[in-house]
Amino acid sequence: MNYWLMKSEPDEFSIDDLRQRKTEPWSGVRNYQARNFMRAMRAGDGVLFYHSSCAEPGVAGVASVVASAYPDPTQFDPKSDYFDAKSTRAEPRWSLVDVKFKRKLKRVLALTELKDRRELDGFALVRAGNRLSVLPVTRAQWDFILSLEGTAA
DNA sequence: GCCAACGTTGGC
DNA sequence: GCCAACGTTGGC
Numbered sequence: 704m705n706y707w708l709m710k711s712e713p714d715e716f717s718i719d720d721l722r723q724r725k726t727e728p729w730s731g732v733r734n735y736q737a738r739n740f741m742r743a744m745r746a747g748d749g750v751l752f753y754h755s756s757c758a759e760p761g762v763a764g765v766a767s768v769v770a771s772a773y774p775d776p777t778q779f780d781p782k783s784d785y786f787d788a789k790s791t792r793a794e795p796r797w798s799l800v801d802v803k804f805k806r807k808l809k810r811v812l813a814l815t816e817l818k819d820r821r822e823l824d825g826f827a828l829v830r831a832g833n834r835l836s837v838l839p840v841t842r843a844q845w846d847f848i849l850s851l852e853g854t855a856a
Numbered sequence: 857g858c859c860a861a862c863g864t865t866g867g868c
Numbered sequence: 869g870c871c872a873a874c875g876t877t878g879g880c
Binding site: 734735736831832833 | 860861862863
């Protein structure tokens with residue numbers, strides 16, 4: 704079992720939206736590195752749900768991967784913002800996984816708080832200039848981050 | 857709204 | 869295959 708972090712702008716799709724929808728296809732990722740991480744995901748993998756580009760960026764919930772990656776249908780839809788004219792059904796360029804709601808954290812674990820923790824030195828999320836929307840998390844990082852939930856901010 | 861950090865594109 | 873220009877991400 705592996706662990707990941709996935710970013711979403713809460714104005715677009717928040718942890719509360721995921722709770723309502725229960726599962727959601729993670730469409731629209733158009734970055735090769737992020738795509739490759741999704742292709743490496745397997746059913747049951749853990750996901751930290753991260754709120755980005757908002758008042759309080761940080762980890763807001765826990766989700767899990769439903770099944771292995773499959774082609775992102777929005778790449779074939781000319782009406783979609785994510786349409787990719789260079790992608791073919793025979794050789795789809797973009798993949799996605801379905802993500803399932805597990806729980807909302809009791810409080811948002813803020814990026815500023817995560818940056819202060821030496822335990823997370825080297826974690827891609829807290830490195831300067833990180834723009835990846837999907838990134839791997841080690842078991843140790845996963846355990847440490849979730850252990851912060853029960854502490855004061 | 858600014859800007860740093862990158863990824864992508866396209867001319868050569 | 870290089871690299872400048874351009875676009876996007878995302879924190880602040």
